[in-house]
Amino acid sequence: MTGTGAMRLNSKGQVTIPAEMREKYGLHPGDEVDVIEVGNTLQIVRRESSSTRGQRAIQRLRGSATTSMTTDEIMGLLRDE
Template sequence: MRVTTKGQVTIPKPIRDHLGIGPGSEVEFVATDEGVQLVAVKENLSEEEKLRRLQDVLDRMEGTLDLGGMTTDQYMEWLRGPREDLNVD
């Protein structure tokens, strides 16, 4: 399947039917070592399940950003530029 110029793909009907995906449904694309996984978001998840899923995503992201030894503040200044509201003349 191809990605459109708008970044869209069509989920084949058998997969939509299998996952219970219909108009207005929410899905997530989860990066894995093998590629990507499509997950239908269930709207009535327990708080524990939501936290577990968030922790899974955070665990997969750990170590993926190399700041080259910069602190968080240094990185944010590099990313955004200096904050003029903090400059003291």
């Protein structure tokens, strides 16, 4: 099986998906995933209805821009600063 690696389950039942796999599959902080049981295995899949990172940024920014904002202020909003 390719793309597998040992991951440790923490006390809260959480695992960390390695950075290489997150990059390969385009997973970003805030993405919604489902854990699906298939036979004797668990699969992690991105939710079909999950908004993308860009869509979430747009939703946060919607209605917040003014003509008096500087480029630095706008970039700060985009970076969650």
